[in-house]
Amino acid sequence: MSRAQARAIRRKFRDDFQRLAMEYAAAQDERYPREYREQEQSRVLKEVNRLEALLTHRMLVWNRERRAEADRVRHADPVGDAATETRRLREQMEIGNLAEQFPSAVQGRNILLPEAWKFLNAGNVERAQVYVQAARKVGAQDGTIDREINRLLDATVPHRRKAVEIEVAAADEVELARRDVAEMRLLHKVGSDTELVRASTAVKMHDYKRAREADILQREHGIELPTATD
Numbered sequence: 001m002s003r004a005q006a007r008a009i010r011r012k013f014r015d016d017f018q019r020l021a022m023e024y025a026a027a028q029d030e031r032y033p034r035e036y037r038e039q040e041q042s043r044v045l046k047e048v049n050r051l052e053a054l055l056t057h058r059m060l061v062w063n064r065e066r067r068a069e070a071d072r073v074r075h076a077d078p079v080g081d082a083a084t085e086t087r088r089l090r091e092q093m094e095i096g097n098l099a100e101q102f103p104s105a106v107q108g109r110n111i112l113l114p115e116a117w118k119f120l121n122a123g124n125v126e127r128a129q130v131y132v133q134a135a136r137k138v139g140a141q142d143g144t145i146d147r148e149i150n151r152l153l154d155a156t157v158p159h160r161r162k163a164v165e166i167e168v169a170a171a172d173e174v175e176l177a178r179r180d181v182a183e184m185r186l187l188h189k190v191g192s193d194t195e196l197v198r199a200s201t202a203v204k205m206h207d208y209k210r211a212r213e214a215d216i217l218q219r220e221h222g223i224e225l226p227t228a229t230d
Contacts, residue, residue, distance in 0.1 A: 006062050006173035007230065010180050013055040020047050021188035048190055052181050059177045066170035074154075074163035091130050098134035108140025116145055125152050155221060168223055172210075176229050179206040 027040030102111050116131035132145060154160045182202035185191050191199070214225040 003169055003173055003226075006059065006170075006177070009055065009058045009062065010173070010177050011230070013051065013177070014180060014184060016051055017048065017184040017190075018188070020044055020051065021184070021190055024048075024188070024190055045190070048185075055177055055181065059174050063170045063174050066166055070163040070166040070170070073166065074160050076159050091126070094130055095134045095137060098131065099137040102134070103138055105139035108135035108138040109142075112138070113140055113142050113145065116142075120145060120148060125149060125156075164221065165223060168217060168221075168225075172225055175206060175210065179203060182206070 024041065024044040027037055027044060029037075032040075098112060102108060112131045112135035116128045116135065119125075119131065120128035128145070129149060132142070132149065135141065154164045179202070182199040186196055186199040186203060189196060210225065217223040217225060
């Protein structure tokens with residue numbers, strides 16, 4: 001999934017902000033009357049706030065579109081070869097048979113879900129899924145095993161891994177846009193001393209958080225965040 005659209009949105013924000021920052025600086029020239037300087041400062045700051053709100057809106061819309069795409073990719077059911085389709089049919093039949101053999105929610109919790117955990121702990125995700133789905137069919141659920149299965153499938157099934165990559169990239173671009181807001185205020189000294197201190201803190205916290213997340217993504221999912229963020 002290309003980040004090009006998000007980066008174009010962020011680049012336009014930075015360009016527009018720089019233009020406003022130049023107007024902001026020019027308006028503070030002491031050659032101008034104090035009343036004029038204050039009026040211009042107020043005008044430019046309103047424009048800055050409007051620009052930041054527009055960036056937030058555009059990035060949220062983009063992020064929503066990307067998450068919808070990730071959801072479509074994750075829940076896609078690619079047609080497999082004959083052997084794969086035969087296996088799927090056999091699994092559906094087994095799920096039905098298990099549900100008939102253990103038809104109550106109590107049996108689902110006491111028999112089917114423990115068996116699912118045994119298969120999962122042995123590394124057999126497919127067999128674990130069969131027992132989890134049979135348990136769900138009779139009204140027994142375990143959110144913990146559902147999350148663990150989904151985590152493993154996201155890491156190993158190609159189209160599901162693609163969905164994770166889309167979600168990671170989208171979330172990263174949104175966070176980078178938030179950093180852009182703070183960095184541009186700090187770089188061009190737009191705002192009060194308190195606002196600039198807040199912006200400086202925001203930039204540092206973003207960089208710290210992103211470095212930690214990059215390490216986790218690389219270690220646990222093999223996904224690398226790009227070092228170039230423009």
